[in-house]
Amino acid sequence: MEIGFCGPGLMGAPMIRHLLRAGHTVHVWNRTRAKAEALVAEGARVADTPRELARRCEAVLLCVADAAAVEDTVFGAAGLLSGDTAELVRLRWIVDHSSIPPAATRAFAQRAAALAASSASTSAAAQQGVSGARIGWIDAPVSGGVAGANAGTLAVMAGGTASDVAAVEPLLDAYASRVTHMGEVGAGQTAKLCNQTIVTATLAAIAEAVSLAQRSGLDAAKLTEGLAGGWADSVLLQTFVPRMTQTGLEPIGAFRTFQKDIDTVAATAYETGTPMPVSSTVQQLLRLGAAMGLAEADLSAFIDVLQTPRGTSGG
Known part of the structure; x- marks a missing residue:
């Protein structure tokens, strides 16, 4: 053809x-x-x-x-x-x-x-x-x-x-x-919004886990091995923990892509009357990332949003 x-x-x-x-x-x-x-x-x-x-x-x-x-x-x-x-x-x-x-x-x-x-x-x-x-x-x-x-x-x-x-x-x-x-x-696009809802919420949770591990003195890179085979294991965990704990890796997409998609999720949730409290929080993280100048950063930039240095936010 x-x-x-x-x-x-x-x-x-x-x-x-x-x-x-x-x-x-x-x-x-x-x-x-x-x-x-x-x-x-x-x-x-x-x-x-x-x-x-x-x-x-x-x-x-x-x-x-x-x-x-x-x-x-x-x-x-x-x-x-x-x-x-x-x-x-x-x-x-x-x-x-x-x-x-x-x-x-x-x-x-x-x-x-x-x-x-x-x-x-x-x-x-x-x-x-x-x-x-x-x-x-x-x-x-x-x-x-x-x-x-x-x-x-x-x-x-x-x-x-x-x-x-x-x-x-x-x-x-x-x-x-x-x-x-x-x-x-239109059904394919709706399914993709469901996909992005799950993906972005999971990446936000992975970023929080990596931050918690690092601030607790753990080698966060070992989470891929330590959680492998358990309920927290996933393709996203194995892909993004390395991207959140290493530098110099080739980008696999822009952070702004997630923001665009989650803004669409929010609009569709409004149109359909669907409560989405987790996705709403993720949307705010994405907006904060954009305000921090991370729009063109890698998809793993959730970790950068959370990496506020200690002592700068009253902690």
């Missing part, structure tokens, strides 16, 4: 590599062209605009920063669905791996469907034998981090029609160990 991919970042680049190894032709676009060109040696083809992808590809995958970036990539001046809708006869699916609000996902899917419906009635579409053309929107946020993207073992939470999810699942299998259809459009 000819595939388009927008957003070859820390997560997107390894996902593209897996698609290329699986034998797909992958056209890549990124705001910073150099990031797309870095994949040419591995077989990727660089596009000048998202619009080019929509004219060449059956499926276009997105892995961008936020809802504003998704909207601009799809509906902007040179976006996937910009210009003459009669040229959309090839595009069948938009798969959004970005983490954005469920309500925004549903609104974008409706806009895409309306544009596809208008293209179906054009003479260009009729000449190519297209009847009832449609564009299926699949929200497919992922979990597993950069390590999972590199290993091809991501967990994908998908929202959309069952037929659309089934149609793109062979593509997603190139870099995912599991694809779960969670429900209609």
